[in-house]
Amino acid sequence: IVDGANGRIYLDPSEQDLASAHAHMAEQRALQERVSAQRGLPAITTDGVRIEVCANVNLPEQVPLALSQGAEGVGLMRTEFLFLERGSTPGEDEQYETYRAMAQALEGRPLIVRALDIGGDKQVAHLELPREDNPFLGVRGARLLLRRPDLLEPQMRALYRAACDGARLSVMFPMVTSVQELLALRAACERLRAELDAPVLPLGIMIEVPAAAVQADALARHADFFSIGTNDLTQYVLAMDRQNPQLAAEADSLHPAVLRMVRATVQGAATCARPVGVCGGLAGDPFGALLLAGLGVGELSMTPNDIAGVKAGLRGASLRQLQALADRALGCEDAAQVRELAKEVTA
Numbered sequence: 001i002v003d004g005a006n007g008r009i010y011l012d013p014s015e016q017d018l019a020s021a022h023a024h025m026a027e028q029r030a031l032q033e034r035v036s037a038q039r040g041l042p043a044i045t046t047d048g049v050r051i052e053v054c055a056n057v058n059l060p061e062q063v064p065l066a067l068s069q070g071a072e073g074v075g076l077m078r079t080e081f082l083f084l085e086r087g088s089t090p091g092e093d094e095q096y097e098t099y100r101a102m103a104q105a106l107e108g109r110p111l112i113v114r115a116l117d118i119g120g121d122k123q124v125a126h127l128e129l130p131r132e133d134n135p136f137l138g139v140r141g142a143r144l145l146l147r148r149p150d151l152l153e154p155q156m157r158a159l160y161r162a163a164c165d166g167a168r169l170s171v172m173f174p175m176v177t178s179v180q181e182l183l184a185l186r187a188a189c190e191r192l193r194a195e196l197d198a199p200v201l202p203l204g205i206m207i208e209v210p211a212a213a214v215q216a217d218a219l220a221r222h223a224d225f226f227s228i229g230t231n232d233l234t235q236y237v238l239a240m241d242r243q244n245p246q247l248a249a250e251a252d253s254l255h256p257a258v259l260r261m262v263r264a265t266v267q268g269a270a271t272c273a274r275p276v277g278v279c280g281g282l283a284g285d286p287f288g289a290l291l292l293a294g295l296g297v298g299e300l301s302m303t304p305n306d307i308a309g310v311k312a313g314l315r316g317a318s319l320r321q322l323q324a325l326a327d328r329a330l331g332c333e334d335a336a337q338v339r340e341l342a343k344e345v346t347a
C-alpha cells in the first residue's frame, strides 16, 4: 500500500489492511467528486472575502484544461519553457504569437507572464552560458535579463506587441533582489513600450529572495504587484537546495521562517496597497492555501489539478478563522508544529 499523503509504504499488508485502504480510497474518491463538482464556483470565504484562484500554465493549448478545472486566469506563465523544450531560442515573432494565443485562449481573464527565469535549476544548453560553481546563487532570473538585452528585449517587445493587439496581461520578473534591479528593468521596459507606442502594462516582481521579502516595502514603491515564489523562497530562506532529495523533507514551505517571509511581504505590499499573490507550490496545497489566505494573500496560482481542492477549502472557512490560524502558525517552532494545525481545520 502506498500512502502518498503521509509518505508511507506498507509491505505485505494483511487482508484487513487492504480492505481498510480500499475503503479509504473510496472515501477519498467520493470527497474528490464532491469537491470537483463545485470547482467552477468562486473561492469566497464564509465571511464573504474572495480569493482569486488561478492556474500555472505555460502554453496556450493548456488553457482550456485549466479553465475546465476552475481556473479564473493564469497567475504564472513560465516562459523559459519556450526555450527549455527545444534546441533553439524562439524569436520575437514566435514569442508574440504565443503570448497573443495565450491571451486569446483566456478570453479577457487575467494573465501574468513571467519574464525568462533561466539559470539555477533551469539550464538552457543552447544559450551557452558560463558554467557557475553555484548556479542557484549566480546569474539567474532578473540578473541574467539585465546582463542579456538580447534575451530581455525580444521578449518584452513580443509582450508589448501582444498588448497592442488587446491582450490583457501583466509581466513579472523572477529572482529580483534589489530596488536597483527593478528600476533598471522598468526603465528597459518603458523604453521598449514607448518605441512601440504600446499600452502601459502592470510590471510586478516575484518574491523569491529573502532580501526582497524583508524589503518588500521599498520594492512596493516601484512594483505594481508581487507574486511570491515559495519554491525558491523556501530554498533561500532555509538554505536548502530545492533539488536535493536528502533535504526534501526538511525543505518545507510550511516552515514558520518561510511563513514569516510571506507575512513580511504582505505587510510591505500593504504600505503601497499592492496586491500579493503566491504562485509557488504552497498555493496548491489545500492547507498551505488556507494559511496563505490567512496571511493576507489575495491570489493563489497553482497546477490546475489542485484548484478544486483549494477552492473547496477556502469556501469552508472564514477569513477571520484563517487569520487566527496563520497567527498561530507564525508562532510555531517548526514545520511539524505548523502541520499539526492542519488537523484542526481539516478534521
Ligand code: PEP
Residues within 6 Å of the ligand: 076, 078, 117, 208, 228, 229, 230, 231, 232, 233, 279, 280, 281
Ligand atoms: C517559485 O520559485 O516558487 C516559482 C513559482 O518559480 P519556479 O518554481 O519556476 O522557480
Ligand code: MG
Residues within 6 Å of the ligand: 174, 208, 229, 231, 232
Ligand atoms: Mg522560482
